[in-house]
Amino acid sequence: MSLNRYLKRYASLAASALLLCGVMNYALAADTPPPAKKYKIFLSLSYSGNNWMSETANIIKSLAKTPPYDKMVDLEEVISGTDPQAQISAYESMIATKADGIISFPISPTALNRVVRRGCSQGVKFFMFDSTVTEKCAYNISYITAGAGENMAQFLVNTLGGKGKIFMNRGVPGTSVDKRHYDGAMHIFSQYPNIKVVSEYYGYWDDRISQRETAKALAAHPDVDGIWSELGEAGVLNAVADRKGKMMPITGENMNGFRLGFINDDYRKRGLTGVSAGSPPATAGYAFKLMMEVLTGKRKLEPTNVEYPLPWATADQIKLCKGSTIADGCNVFAGNLVPEGFSTEIYNPTLLPEVTLDSALKGTPTPGMTIQPLPAAIVKAPDEPGINCEHCQPPVDQYRLTKVTATVQP
Numbered sequence: 001m002s003l004n005r006y007l008k009r010y011a012s013l014a015a016s017a018l019l020l021c022g023v024m025n026y027a028l029a030a031d032t033p034p035p036a037k038k039y040k041i042f043l044s045l046s047y048s049g050n051n052w053m054s055e056t057a058n059i060i061k062s063l064a065k066t067p068p069y070d071k072m073v074d075l076e077e078v079i080s081g082t083d084p085q086a087q088i089s090a091y092e093s094m095i096a097t098k099a100d101g102i103i104s105f106p107i108s109p110t111a112l113n114r115v116v117r118r119g120c121s122q123g124v125k126f127f128m129f130d131s132t133v134t135e136k137c138a139y140n141i142s143y144i145t146a147g148a149g150e151n152m153a154q155f156l157v158n159t160l161g162g163k164g165k166i167f168m169n170r171g172v173p174g175t176s177v178d179k180r181h182y183d184g185a186m187h188i189f190s191q192y193p194n195i196k197v198v199s200e201y202y203g204y205w206d207d208r209i210s211q212r213e214t215a216k217a218l219a220a221h222p223d224v225d226g227i228w229s230e231l232g233e234a235g236v237l238n239a240v241a242d243r244k245g246k247m248m249p250i251t252g253e254n255m256n257g258f259r260l261g262f263i264n265d266d267y268r269k270r271g272l273t274g275v276s277a278g279s280p281p282a283t284a285g286y287a288f289k290l291m292m293e294v295l296t297g298k299r300k301l302e303p304t305n306v307e308y309p310l311p312w313a314t315a316d317q318i319k320l321c322k323g324s325t326i327a328d329g330c331n332v333f334a335g336n337l338v339p340e341g342f343s344t345e346i347y348n349p350t351l352l353p354e355v356t357l358d359s360a361l362k363g364t365p366t367p368g369m370t371i372q373p374l375p376a377a378i379v380k381a382p383d384e385p386g387i388n389c390e391h392c393q394p395p396v397d398q399y400r401l402t403k404v405t406a407t408v409q410p
């Protein structure tokens with residue numbers, strides 16, 4: 001073989017090898033699934049510092065680390081504080097980085113509307129949990145329209161026989177949650193002229209602040225007959241218990257220390273009773289899963305107000321969990337496992353089977369668990385002006401009772 005023929009023969013073989021290699025690479029690429037899209041998600045918190053807010057953030061973080069979301073979600077947390085302008089600026093920055101979604105506890109139902117509207121116009125999905133906004137392009141996932149305020153108020157009225165002096169421990173001023181709870185409660189209390197609100201104060205959903213403010217109120221009104229409280233009720237209970245002697249009915253949310261009070265024999269003998277309702281941190285996890293199903297196209301859902309079910313447990317329905325396992329209807333943990341200000345409503349067998357106590361405490365995924373699909377059906381929340389919509393009409397039965405019946409007539 002001449003040198004020229006040899007070189008031509010070699011070049012032909014090399015070309016064939018390269019072509020074959022290309023075909024093989026193409027075939028290999030065709031068999032390998034494309035990498036999952038990475039979604040840029042921001043977790044925007046405003047008010048922070050209490051157990052409840054830490055738990056909501058941890059639940060979202062744990063879900064973002066649970067397969068398959070662990071390979072699909074780029075999650076960044078931003079805490080902006082209680083100034084609405086700071087959260088507006090935070091939203092602006094998130095929109096500028098071309099976020100796919102923002103899951104958020106909004107500090108105001110109206111102040112953020114303009115920036116939310118601008119983000120929506122650029123394709124950003126806004127999912128608000130617990131607290132709400134009135135901008136119609138946002139998704140609100142909350143329990144507040146389920147009636148915690150009015151139901152707890154009626155329970156207290158019933159227990160007191162329609163008369164007595166009471167305290168009201170409110171939450172964070174300016175939020176839709178505080179406004180809705182307070183409005184619902186006052187709708188009931190205002191019907192009973194013999195129910196006197198002798199002290200009203202802000203506990204900022206914090207058990208320590210609530211304990212301090214309740215102690216002040218008790219010093220001024222030692223003859224109080226009952227207390228209606230938003231989150232922070234574990235501190236309210238401590239202030240009452242510290243007085244020694246007779247205790248009283250207290251309605252509150254689902255702090256662990258509060259629920260433990262209902263199974264404390266000494267407290268029960270001294271007259272403690274009440275109901276534990278409201279503020280499920282699980283709402284945040286439900287909102288996150290809904291967001292991901294919308295972003296990934298698994299669910300077609302236009303911006304909607306979605307209602308999360310209202311937790312409700314009377315004093316005689318409190319049941320201690322065995323260790324850290326949530327099972328058999330238990331709804332409170334031993335005091336050595338969690339802080340007394342820990343909010344116990346972290347789990348839902350249908351909506352959030354992926355969540356465990358470690359999820360809420362540490363933000364860690366549950367070993368061996370994968371994200372489970374949500375039920376197709378959602379519960380739409382009713383329109384409530386200033387809470388989840390503007391220029392809308394409230395339902396005629398806006399403050400209807402769903403958990404209790406009035407046993408005392410006004």
